[in-house]
Amino acid sequence: MRLLFILGEIGSGLRRNLSMVISVVLVTFVSLTFVGAAGMLQMQINQMKGYWYDKVQVAVFLCNDGSTAVGCASGPATKEQQENLQAMLESPAVKQYINDFQFESQAEAYTHFKEQFSNSPIVDSVSEDQLPASFRINMKNPEKYQIISETFSSQPGVETVSDQRQVLERIFSWMNGASVAAMGVAVVMIFCAVLLITTTIRLSAFSRRRETGIMRLVGASKTVIQLPFILEGVIAAVVGAVLASVTLWLMAHFWLNGELSTQFLNTPFISSAQVLVIAPVLIALGAGLAGISSLLTLRRYLKV
């Protein structure tokens, strides 16, 4: 009986305050979408780190015809220099830091280059001897890059030692920045949402002061009087959170996994199923914020 009664009260409250309720839904929707987007960016960063860090290599590039580095003064790397480098890589002093290494000849480099830029006209302007041969080294611990760099960069026949990780780190720090920005917007929007919920509950309590006054007089408990108002706020916020979750899912499904994954074949995108991990967090966050802000509002504006 009491449950039915409370449900009825919630229904009439939502109907009476429809425009305010819709604005609460929209503001929570937008704010939680930003929260979720920040979360998704973080998930994407982790996903890419896990995927790329296993694959990134330290590359020791050998001199070729066009090299201008100091170590390349004597022209392209000779067979002898190349064997010398290989011997160093196999020596125990270096071996303890690396898992394995491969030699990539200029011909192989050209093949890889053509694969990677198959869609781009740049392929036509590059010839095989413009690309350097290289040793591709898989590190045991990518943090130890410095040791390899110091050992090899001064060797004759070596043009440069490059760490692919550094390129990735730049991408990740950019993505991190975007995620922090999204979180910043989210915080401002959540603040708006809380203020709006507070105002809505206040209006709702005011428009039903006659009912609550009678409820008080006939001895209705605090729960029966306050619960409809709190649930009103919570329901509106949860609807907003569900909308945000659906939007994020659609974004992951159609944009990341549909559009972007066909453009960036080598990039691992988070799956739309992973977004479902964020959804309950958003719903709990929305419900919690609305619940707490309504409760605090009622304490001030609804005498019991």
Added chain:
Amino acid sequence: MIRFENVTKVYEQNARPALDSVSLEINRGEFTFLVGASGSGKSTFLRLILKEDKASSGSVYVAGQNVANISSWRVPKLRRGIGVVFQDFRLLPQKNVFANVAFAMQVIGKSRSIIRETVPEVLKTVGLEGKERRMPHELSGGEQQRVAIARAVVNRPGILLADEPTGNLDPITSMGIMGVLDKINQNGTTVVMATHDDDIVNEMRRRVVELKNGKVIRDEAKALYTSMIPVVGESRRLRDASGEELNRAQGAQL
């Protein structure tokens, strides 16, 4: 049923207290009129019984319990034992007569079957049989007040507080309302009624407690509404100076 022991209520420091060390006992089943000018402390008296306000000093006992010792989560239980009626009826305009009365039972969790059984009974007691489906705006003032009384007593409270229940009604309708209140009192409910309506007080001949500036200046059984009140009462006395009213007052003193 209701006992005030040296109760003082101060709303604002430095201002005259709304109630000034009032001691009073109202017994179970009694019908008491609370009279006095506006600002004499009648409403404060009623608010203290409901624990809407806290006494500044002294103790208020309702049904043997010191209301100061009732914790805030048990206040609803106290209020279930007290029905209240106001001058402005306070009905819910979008609910019909039945729903208005049923509302008081719904919010304290009474079952649907009990509500369906009790509400028509109570409506019969207040003389509104067959008007269950009417909306408040379709009723006369007297009928609206009967609905409000039905709502106040539907949960069978031991006490009924009425704050100027006839203030908005014409004399004949008021008499009808008094009949209803009398009937409820006959059934064992303690009734405390704050009023300005001298005709009613004189007609009913019940206990009269008169307040002035927060003090009890008169407490008489089977009494009349004497003309000792200032301002409003003063002018009334002048108007009635040569008439019946004066004679009645003299009769009371004899």
